[in-house]
Structures are given as structure tokens and as C-alpha cells.
Amino acid sequence: xxxxxxxxxxxxxxxxxxxxxxxxxxxxxxxxxxxxxxxxxxxxxxxxxxxxxxxxxxxxxxxxxxxxxxxxxxxxxxxxxxxxxxxxxxxxxxxxxxxxxxxxxxxxxxxxxxxxxxxxxxxxxxxxxxxxxxxxxxxxxxxxxxxxxxxxxxxxxxxxxxxxxxxxxxxxxxxxxxxxxxxxxxxxxxxxxxxxxxxxxxxxxxxxxxxxxxxxxxxxxxxxxxxxxxxxxxxxxxxxxxxxxxxxxxxxxxxxxxxxxxxxxxxxxxxxxxxxxxxxxxxxxxxxxxxxxxxxxxxxxxxxxxxxxxxxxxxxxxxxxxxxxxxxxxxxxxxxxxxxxxxxxxxxxxxxxxxxxxxxxxxxxxxxxxxxxxxxxxxxxxxxxxxxxxxxxxxxxxxxxxxxxxxxxxxxxxxxxxxxxxxxxxx
Numbered sequence: 001x002x003x004x005x006x007x008x009x010x011x012x013x014x015x016x017x018x019x020x021x022x023x024x025x026x027x028x029x030x031x032x033x034x035x036x037x038x039x040x041x042x043x044x045x046x047x048x049x050x051x052x053x054x055x056x057x058x059x060x061x062x063x064x065x066x067x068x069x070x071x072x073x074x075x076x077x078x079x080x081x082x083x084x085x086x087x088x089x090x091x092x093x094x095x096x097x098x099x100x101x102x103x104x105x106x107x108x109x110x111x112x113x114x115x116x117x118x119x120x121x122x123x124x125x126x127x128x129x130x131x132x133x134x135x136x137x138x139x140x141x142x143x144x145x146x147x148x149x150x151x152x153x154x155x156x157x158x159x160x161x162x163x164x165x166x167x168x169x170x171x172x173x174x175x176x177x178x179x180x181x182x183x184x185x186x187x188x189x190x191x192x193x194x195x196x197x198x199x200x201x202x203x204x205x206x207x208x209x210x211x212x213x214x215x216x217x218x219x220x221x222x223x224x225x226x227x228x229x230x231x232x233x234x235x236x237x238x239x240x241x242x243x244x245x246x247x248x249x250x251x252x253x254x255x256x257x258x259x260x261x262x263x264x265x266x267x268x269x270x271x272x273x274x275x276x277x278x279x280x281x282x283x284x285x286x287x288x289x290x291x292x293x294x295x296x297x298x299x300x301x302x303x304x305x306x307x308x309x310x311x312x313x314x315x316x317x318x319x320x321x322x323x324x325x326x327x328x329x330x331x332x333x334x335x336x337x338x339x340x341x342x343x344x345x346x347x348x349x350x351x352x353x354x355x356x357x358x359x360x361x362x363x364x365x366x367x368x369x370x371x372x373x374x375x376x377x378x379x380x381x382x383x384x385x386x387x388x389x390x391x392x393x394x395x396x397x398x399x400x401x402x403x404x405x406x407x408x409x410x411x412x413x414x415x416x417x418x419x420x421x422x423x424x425x426x427x
Contacts, residue, residue: 006153042081048110117345235269374419
């Protein structure tokens, strides 16, 4: 089964908690704080695997959660980091935000490894909170929670040449003749229900990938049949081989077929409509093809396109066609800009402002302090620990929070909320 779309949930690992520990060694009285930092949570990576060709692996597994970091230990020893989680996808995978539809990554470079969600940072142990007046702090930080995201994966096949045309014009037969691919071939509509890839090897060092795109029909650009699902796979092709049935076996006019298919390409994507095409008249071994071949030749001349006459069933003309495709593909590749290697996805939500960036708003009689940096800090502290509260009070003084409240003429006794922390304001 060919799977080319999947919706998955990913979450990086939580950071391990920092711990409160003290040196308790013989002959070392009042040894001081010795709690270790928590380990970093495991990160989520996407790895482009050339050995994959579908998103089948995501059919039964849709949830990917990296392991959490371990808590710190005594003697200032760090907790163990959580293991990173690699999600392997085939080349040509688009990664989108499942909520907004925004394209986040376009994974085309084989063997590339992209960081998607970094693991949560480990909490700091109690030695980090010593001051001249606080020699033995009895509080530490919790680990930072990992980040989570719903993602939509879409596969667009990476092929140099795409075969397009109405059903039963011989695309699958041509693919089976020029490559080692063995698509199902029969004389009825929609034999091909999934895209097939083949590698055409003409001589050492000369090879290209060709894709048989299932038969298009009128309205494909609007989703008729499986139109959009199929059209997606020719967006990346460098060259289109437009196959028509020159013999009109199914009673259709090949010239009319050519116009209708190109109209579907244009309606789906203006860029796709501009993709270089070679018009290929197939089934030329049949007597009925002679008159239509002449008409198709004139059609190709009118559109400035190259024209080949072949019979995929007998291999007539197929090698010359493949040689020309190889020549054109090599010329196009020479003009390609250097591919940009992306190593990390930067999400806006992953960038947290410092603790001294905040705003204060009224909520009825209360005053609410809003700031991503402060919220993040408070989530990592035990607000039931008196020493942690004293630490926060000193911090609020340093960042000017009390002065800002005074400048706003906040009345004494008013409730001030900072995250989950509430206190009465006193000048």
C-alpha cells in the first residue's frame, strides 16, 4: 500500500529535575550544597532515509515522545540526558504544522538530520542558588517541560521525469520497458492506483528516476477521482513526458486528450504548467495511429515541444526517448543551485524572552504580571518552599517589578499574580 500523507504528534523529552543535596562526609562539617543538575530531555529529529519510499510506517504509529532526562544526583553529579528520538522519512517529505498548514520543512536531501524539537533543559541543583547570605539553599529547579507539536507529513515523490496522460495510454508499460520497475499492467481503466518509481540506467554514471503518475481525468485539479493526491507527485519533476494514445484505442481523440490534461496541470499549478514537456505518441505499431501521429506532430510544432513516436509494447523508439530525457536532465542538473542543508527547525514558540521583559495588566481588582520568561521560571520552582519564595522576592526586586508596581500606584493589600504565585502588595 502506498501511503503519502500522515498526521503525527511529536513531543521532546522533559528535562530532569535539579535536586537538593548536601555534602555529608566524615570530617567535613557543613560541607555545603551538592545537588546535581537534571539531565536534558531527549530531542526529536527527522532523518531522511533513502531506503524509504512511502509514509507507511506512520499508518500504525502516530505518537512520538522522546524520553525525559533523569534527576540530578548528589555530589553535584548531573542526571543522565534523555535519549534523542529519530523519525525516519523518505526523501521528498513536506512537514507542515497540522493546525495552521504552514510548511515547516521540505526534506529532500538524503541522509540529512534535522532537529525539530529540542529536549527540555534540566533543572539546576541547589548549588546554583548560593549567595553570600544564602549559604545552604534548600531548593532547586524543576526540569523544563519538552515541546509538543502536531505535524502533517506529505510525500511528494522526487523524480526527474514524470509520466502523465489519460488512463490506459501505456504509461505503466513504458515504465516497465525502460526500467526494472514492474507496475501492474492491464487493458482497463485505472490499472495504476498508486505512483510507481523506476530508475532508468542507460550506461555507467548515467541514470535518472522516472515516475508513473496514475491516470489523470477531467476535474483532477479539484480532487475528482484521486486527482490532487496524484498531481502532488509531479510537482517536483524536471521534465514531463506527456503520453497520448495515438491509436485512440478507447475511442478518444489524442489531440483532445493532450489539451485536457494540460488544462488540468495549469489549473492545479501555474509552475507545473510551465514545466518542460515532451509529447510522446504511443501505440504507434497499430494501424489506426498513422493519421493521428501526423496531427500530433503538428500539435507539438505549434507548442514548440519535442515529439517522439514510440510503441511501449514493442519497445519501438523507447531507447531514443530515454537518451533524450537523460541528456535534458543532465543539462538541467548543471544549472541547479547548491542545495541548502537545513539542520534545525526554529519555531517562534521556542524562543523565550528574558525574565525582565513583562507587562502588568488589571484583572478586576487584581494586578497580573505577564511575561513568558517569568512564567517559565515559576514553573520550574517549588512555590511551597519558603526559600524558593525568598529567592523570587529578591529576583522581583532586581528586575524592577516592585518599582513598576509603585509607579502604577498600586494600593497596599492589592493582589498581584505572577503565574501561579499570588501575593499581597506592600510598599
